[in-house]
Amino acid sequence: MSGAGSGERTLELLIGPQHPASGHMRLVAEVDGDVVVRLRPDIGYVHRTVEKIAETKTYLQTIPLIERPPLADTANHNLGYVMAVERLLGVEAPPRAQWLRTLLAEMNRIHSHLYGLGIHGIMLGSSTAFMWAFGDREIMIEMAKRLTGARITYSYMIPGGVRRDLPPGFAEEMEKALRYLERRLPDYDRIFFSNPVTRARLEGVGVLTREDAIRLGVVGPNLRASGVAYDVRRARPYAAYPELDFQVVTRSEGDSMARMLVRVGEIRESIRMIRQILARMPDGPILAERYAKMIPPKWRDYVRETGRIKFPAILASLRPPKGAEAVSRVEAARGEAVFYLVSDGGPRPYRMRMVTPSLRNVVLFSHLTRGCRVADIPAIYGSLDYFPPEADR
């Protein structure tokens, strides 16, 4: 209690870090009765010094490292980092690799959005939404597992290409999975999105106006739900996005419901994109010629037959030119991620900077909760799809 007896009437409430609706952080809320006067997110509970550790690892070893903070959304960050490394080195992945990267990135976007949806559901007290979203997420995870061999930490993209080619029969299985997801989305609509309880708790709660969204530098679905059609995939197309036909999903309301529905819209767009990718995937190598010719001859047949890259030794000690710098931007599931690399000519990055979408959205906690009810805090938190490890790095 702050200032009890001294005439003040606000109470300081600590939510978390051990709380189902706090994730890996603490929310310090100053409440007046049931109204939140001010809410301060206390971040840093998952600060694992990723940027500093990156300086002690080689360029290839850093790939798993940068995947750890955004654990539900690894492929997009992996892509961003690898793009920056490729710019440092001046290599480019062959077209097929670019399309495969885009494929995995979109698959990851679907299961990351479902993850966010499930967590949002549990924060609202709707176990059904959690169970459904997490159950359906497994389908995309299973498909990604067939492609990469891992459930969520793929490390699929390597400088110059990707690790594996499409396994046989992948496109048909994927089509089944997509059809299933498409069938499921209307069910979600019926049970969850148009549920009167959900609507009462989300509509008009935590409204972010277009101006504020731009002023605060918000990114990703949270920005698009406020009516700003900014998407890196459109603004600065990378990988195979220039050739894909997709829409930037926006809504104008800017409330928690809109943020959730934008994600659902993006799942639909990703489904469309995956179909296009699988239909139009170009043939060709999956590793840049420059590295592919360094694969030892005795492994070349193996690589050709199985579509699995045997890493040429050069990848373990990539040395970009001294003083080179590179920046890359990708649209990760939660928003725009920026990677900045500086090389000093050695095998390890001199500096790796990683700006994650959650880090840029954390400002919304104090902005959106001003004047809301205590019960709205989880509703707003969930709608932001904020992942503390990603923000703290």
Next chain:
Amino acid sequence: MVCGLSGTVLVGNLERSARRAARWLVERTPVRGIRDWGIKFSLWPVHFTTACCGAEFAAASAPRFDAERFGFLPFVGPRQCNLMLIEGTLTRKMAEAAVWVYEQMPEPKFVMSMGACAIDGGIFWNSYNIVRPKDILPVEVFVPGCPPRPEAVARSIIMLQKRIERGESVGLRV
């Protein structure tokens, strides 16, 4: 206190002796077996996410893997929980909270640590901000992997149940 019971005279603190007798009885085979059997199927992990392994932990509780069939259901308050699952890296700031949460849990209580990070730092072994859970908490089961697959989490739950059944994990701080 002195009290007479049909001719015999008991000397001493009756209440304390009764408590000791009860504890003695509970530790004897049949009662203890029943008790451990009960604990085995009511492991309530506290809802405490420490790092990214939490994503796979959530998947373990979700329909495909369904850890609830082992009597394992995350619960909100530490006062009603008897299992603490360290889900990945413990940073310094989080470690403090972890100890607080652990101390609030009633005995018998168990600690499992999930992920390479929670064993010996994993990919973050040379980070300046992490703590190894085994240094601050009595960890009983380690689940390797980065992140461990949900099946591994399920298996570790079964392992803990076996340990409880065999009396290897008593869940008391000694």
